[in-house]
Amino acid sequence: MTCADAAPPVVDAAIVDLLGALAYAQLSGFDRLAEDARLAPTLGRRADMARLAAQQVQHFGRLAQRLADGGVDVGTAMQPFVTAVEAFHALTVPSTWLESVVKAYVGDGLAADFYREVATLVDADTRSLIDDVLAEEPRAAFAVGEVSAAVRAQPAVAGRLALWARRLVGEAVSQAQHVLAERESLLRLLMQGSGDLAAVAALTGRLTARHDDRLRALGLGGS
Amino acid sequence: MTCADAAPPVVDAAIVDLLGALAYAQLSGFDRLAEDARLAPTLGRRADMARLAAQQVQHFGRLAQRLADGGVDVGTAMQPFVTAVEAFHALTVPSTWLESVVKAYVGDGLAADFYREVATLVDADTRSLIDDVLAEEPRAAFAVGEVSAAVRAQPAVAGRLALWARRLVGEAVSQAQHVLAERESLLRLLMQGSGDLAAVAALTGRLTARHDDRLRALGLGGS
Numbered sequence: 116m117t118c119a120d121a122a123p124p125v126v127d128a129a130i131v132d133l134l135g136a137l138a139y140a141q142l143s144g145f146d147r148l149a150e151d152a153r154l155a156p157t158l159g160r161r162a163d164m165a166r167l168a169a170q171q172v173q174h175f176g177r178l179a180q181r182l183a184d185g186g187v188d189v190g191t192a193m194q195p196f197v198t199a200v201e202a203f204h205a206l207t208v209p210s211t212w213l214e215s216v217v218k219a220y221v222g223d224g225l226a227a228d229f230y231r232e233v234a235t236l237v238d239a240d241t242r243s244l245i246d247d248v249l250a251e252e253p254r255a256a257f258a259v260g261e262v263s264a265a266v267r268a269q270p271a272v273a274g275r276l277a278l279w280a281r282r283l284v285g286e287a288v289s290q291a292q293h294v295l296a297e298r299e300s301l302l303r304l305l306m307q308g309s310g311d312l313a314a315v316a317a318l319t320g321r322l323t324a325r326h327d328d329r330l331r332a333l334g335l336g337g338s
Numbered sequence: 339m340t341c342a343d344a345a346p347p348v349v350d351a352a353i354v355d356l357l358g359a360l361a362y363a364q365l366s367g368f369d370r371l372a373e374d375a376r377l378a379p380t381l382g383r384r385a386d387m388a389r390l391a392a393q394q395v396q397h398f399g400r401l402a403q404r405l406a407d408g409g410v411d412v413g414t415a416m417q418p419f420v421t422a423v424e425a426f427h428a429l430t431v432p433s434t435w436l437e438s439v440v441k442a443y444v445g446d447g448l449a450a451d452f453y454r455e456v457a458t459l460v461d462a463d464t465r466s467l468i469d470d471v472l473a474e475e476p477r478a479a480f481a482v483g484e485v486s487a488a489v490r491a492q493p494a495v496a497g498r499l500a501l502w503a504r505r506l507v508g509e510a511v512s513q514a515q516h517v518l519a520e521r522e523s524l525l526r527l528l529m530q531g532s533g534d535l536a537a538v539a540a541l542t543g544r545l546t547a548r549h550d551d552r553l554r555a556l557g558l559g560g561s
Contacts, residue, residue, distance in 0.1 A: 142381070145388050149372030158365070158413035158420075162398060165368050169395035172388045179385065190381035197381075 129304035130241055133233060135192030138178040143200045144222060145171035151215035163257045167219055174248050181244050199290040206286045213265055213272065214279050220258035221283050224329045228322050236307050259332055266334040277335040284326050288319060352527035353464055356456060358415030361401040366423045367445060368394035374438035386480045390442055397471050404467050418521065422513040429509045436488050436495065437502050443481035444506050447552045451545050459530050485556040500558040507549050511542060
């Protein structure tokens with residue numbers, strides 16, 4: 116309990132918001148990955164993407180359980196974040212299998228980084244849940260082999276995929292800003308470290324830097 | 339090992355076919371349940387359907403692993419069954435949430451019954467895999483509450499849903515017959531008990547009887 120003792124209601128609302136936003140991101144991620152699996156060139160690749168989708172549901176289940184333990188319905192907690200998450204997906208519909216693989220990898224990586232960042236800001240129970248989720252083996256590892264092979268075979272695709280990856284992170288940051296503008300409790304949670312908006316900017320900076328590392332792992336350079 | 343000692347190649351081909359057919363049924367079931375989840379009237383129901391879809395992927399993973407242990411690629415093993423399974427789904431696209439719930443429940447139940455039936459015909463390793471899959475808690479239990487409540491609130495839906503359920507099992511049997519006409523190894527596996535086609539007819543009869551029990555559990559009467 117970092118801040119809960121000082122101002123329990125605010126932190127509680129923030130934790131419900133945080134868990135609700137993450138839960139809807141997972142449920143919606145499942146939905147989109149399941150759809151993207153159809154773009155797979157082989158049944159084996161389709162199964163890889165299906166496995167990734169199934170893991171989103173497992174994470175969703177953990178978040179829903181944590182909310183239920185606190186007497187909160189996950190559906191209610193997710194509702195405020197449906198619009199922003201759906202807007203993100205509507206603006207980033209992959210048009211090829213490789214774009215869907217990059218989206219899966221980038222989305223999975225950003226989510227994991229974000230979990231790591233917020234783990235330092237939340238109460239012990241929520242932190243333990245986050246540790247559980249992060250303890251699972253790397254989820255979108257298949258993407259590295261898939262994209263690297265495509266880039267080696269056809270170097271021209273690298274530029275297009277790098278732009279795509281940049282668009283993904285741009286749209287994610289943009290939707291996150293919309294959410295924070297409307298959910299004061301979440302904004303206050305994220306500002307806990309320094310107490311001002313610079314903390315949120317620094318968080319965005321760290322997430323973007325790790326995103327660039329992931330792009331390099333995919334053979335897409337990085338900015 | 340029931341029959342493997344007497345005629346190993348035939349049984350091996352049949353087991354590969356059986357696991358391949360079940361694996362594609364699970365992967366495709368995942369795909370369709372994920373799509374049907376979008377019909378859900380609430381986020382909570384959508385999550386129920388997503389969980390069911392995720393379980394298909396877990397079962398798929400077990401079947402794929404068992405094939406891999408035998409040196410067989412799951413993609414190759416599934417290929418012969420893609421057409422029949424996709425034909426089944428193309429002919430049974432739910433048009434409402436309740437139709438999708440009935441399809442999930444009926445499909446899940448039929449699959450479980452079929453697993454139980456073939457468990458008596460296969461080698462010890464495959465039987466142990468089947469036991470693992472069946473040991474999981476009832477998967478589509480949420481369907482009973484969902485459909486019963488709808489039928490109580492609006493009794494007129496019962497007749498339409500009962501017809502829908504009958505169509506589902508009819509199309510499933512029809513596609514299974516196409517598959518058996520083309521895959522002699524599978525047909526021979528299923529005939530093992532009595533050595534003639536009557537065994538397959540009896541199996542179909544048992545599966546249909548249990549299907550009727552499930553319809554009654556949903557409050558849809560049964561034939």
